[in-house]
């Protein structure tokens with residue numbers, strides 16, 4: 399009987415491009431970021447879009463579970479709610495409030511990619527984050543992620559999955575290659591001025607930046623100490639992304655509150671292991687059965 403060739407994606411519509419080449423790992427480890435084309439199949443992309451949109455709609459503006467903060471309000475992280483409300487719509491830890499997003503975010507294949515890129519044995523979710531630039535949104539100023547977080551580990555990183563084509567016109571990410579080797583955990587707020595970060599790192603102000611346009615379904619990873627930002631949305635369409643930040647297993651509490659729920663913070667002491675699976679699930683090498 400003749401076999402009919404069927405494209406892999408039709409046989410199994412949920413095939414993620416999660417293989418990393420040695421060259422990609424080397425690029426991440428020297429530049430501090432990596433764009434991966436066609437990360438999701440078209441069917442997966444449709445599923446991610448539908449799931450993330452449902453999860454954001456359900457949240458009724460609650461920005462972070464366990465915290466009394468709504469979108470558009472000052473969250474104590476960014477200094478001007480009116481300006482930052484127009485940088486992006488930001489909803490954090492959707493995995494905690496939506497089973498479909500939880501399934502997407504706790505995917506051990508993505509955990510393995512994060513482990514290989516960062517050189518960590520185990521990977522926990524720090525937080526996920528839907529980041530939607532509306533039509534005409536403000537730019538995302540150059541910044542670092544790691545100084546905001548409740549642990550300090552130079553290997554921490556994020557994935558950023560484009561749900562729409564992210565272009566030079568609508569606010570794709572930009573990176574300053576190699577900077578993760580020279581930056582640190584000192585607080586650097588995301589200001590309105592694009593060049594704000596360079597008052598802390600004047601020696602990096604002359605470094606060239608690189609744009610990371612990312613097609614819908616493609617993704618990028620960046621080290622949390624890489625200087626990165628995004629342009630404004632100069633178009634009448636949306637630039638939607640689903641992201642997740644990762645913490646190497648074994649990280650400890652550094653005293654910064656960030657997204658940790660108030661009830662958890664009340665019990666935490668500086669130096670405690672951040673190994674609470676209900677808050678920071680281990681997604682690689684294994685997923686605890688009680689989640």
Ligand SMILES: O=C(O)CCC(=O)C(=O)O
Nearest residue numbers: 529538543556558628641
């Ligand atoms: O999507 C953006 O505009 C910024 C994303 C970002 O800073 C991040 O994922 O760390």
Ligand SMILES: [Fe+2]
Nearest residue numbers: 541542543626
């Ligand atoms: Fe960031």
